Amino acid sequence: MTALEWIALVLLIAGCFFYLAGTIGLLRFGDVHSRLHALTKADNLGLLLVCTALAVLSANWRVAALLVLIWLLGLLAATVSAHLIARHARRGGD
Amino acid sequence: MTQVLGWATLFLLLNLVAGLWRVARGPTAADRMLAALLFGSTTVAVLLIMAEWMAMPALRSVALLFVMLASIVTIAFFGLPAGDDER
DSSP: OOHHHHHHHHHHHHHHHHHHHHHHHHHHOSSHHHHHHHHHHHHHHHHHHHHHHHHHHHTOHHHHHHHHHHHHHHHHHHHHHHHHHHHHHHTTOO | OHHHHHHHHHHHHHHHHHHHHHHHHOSSHHHHHHHHHHHHHHHHHHHHHHHHHTTOTHHHHHHHHHHHHHHHHHHHHHOOOOOGGGO
16 A cells, blocks of 8 residues: 555545435434435535545546546535425425 | 455445435435435445446546436426526
8 A cells, every 4th residue: 555545545434434424414314404404515525535535546637637527516416406405395395 | 445445335335225215214305305416426426436446437437427417307306496586
């Protein structure tokens, strides 16, 4: 294991931890808005950490750029989805 | 490192399985869509890790496609908000 691999390992484990936190929030919290709050934030941070870990591991600018693009698109998708779901829930949709 | 990537993939897949419980339980459509949101972000992470793990760069393109489709699902399900006149 090189130094870069150790850095990637720590980032990857941190990313998995945030995914776990998001999943626990989704399963354990009491209402839609709390679940949404826990899930979207934790998952996007998890995705960022995983993407960073893989960028470090690949040691390739082209791959790193693609990972950044994927993360930004992921943020956009999560924002749109979270807003629509929250809106639907607040209006008492089933 | 290869082993670590394998374990990370397995761990994220277990997250997906746990999310299925929320799909089954509901109680509302919004809750089920939340699980779909979880599947979206987790699947992308799994594909990216697998791309590195199996040395298959094509999987990164698959992940890009998935992330582009992620919001389409929710928009298709709930529709885009109308103008202010509806509030």
